[in-house]
Amino acid sequence: MINQILEKIKEYNRIIIHRHIRPDGDCIGSQHALKKAIMLNFPEKEVYAVGDVIPDYLTNYGVLDEVTPDMYKGSLVIVVDTASKKRICGENYTLGDYIIKIDHHDDSEDYADINYVDEKIPACGAIITSLLRKWNLKINEEIATYLYLAITTDTGRFRFRGVNEEVMTNAGYLISLGVKIDKLYTNLYTKEKESFKLQGYVYQNFKTTQSGVAYIYFSQDLINEYGVTKDDAANLVSTLDSIKGSLIWVAFIEQEDRFEIRVRLRSRFVSINGVASKYRGGGHLQAAGATIYSLDEMNAILEELDVLHQEFKENNKELF
């Protein structure tokens, strides 16, 4: 399958790369690394990276291209880091001649002509790095930086499940190509002081269920009061990631219309994407998302997580 993907890249003169909605470092890094790598190794080809708004912390990494619907005719489309059709950013991807999907989600659905998915790999950027190396393609400092961005963000700086020897070896290789880690981390991991103040609020006000699922609710009023964006608030889910006895933590973020609530679920050890998928969501075993439309649904999701958490703790006492 790997060779087939390379053959398709060689075959097409125009390649359009899509990614998922609500972009993160992994999909932006994967998308741009692939684009730049194809341009570097096959300079005669036209390659485009498409999508919508990029969050502030990634603005340095995501210049997007304009592509009109008629440009898809006779083109190869590659979709990176996107499990399902409903999560693809830009519906015109179906207009391409041939579609390749490259992904690492646990709940991946086949929507392309080639579906290359390895759910054991913790970042799509790690898959792209391995592919580029196996294809013997040149990688320069810029491409290496995009790949490192992808891997470091989706592995929580190399902490999460799935980080293995190959991922670390590839990361080392990328560093050898000139990635400036201090610069990258300064762009990625500094935030506005308003976010820190809201982080203080999270520390003071998070709640736990009976078995210890930690959660925080960000209302629009709270978001406005602290003068942050809803993405800034959403990013604070990780504030709850190290509470002793809490293997699951969740942020609920009210969207502009107040009836829609984005849910970000995270865990250690426990698989939570099953619960997410019951609430219009999905994702990885230990990092998933969902959308709910009422406080009743919030309570229902918390109850389900509480039971799951309780059972897991009872059956896995050796982990604590």
Ligand code: AMP
């Ligand atoms: P997030 O909390 O948005 O960072 O999402 C964590 C993981 O869950 C990512 O891999 C997303 O692709 C996936 N995810 C988030 N929201 C949804 C959703 N509504 N449906 C399916 N997958 C989702």
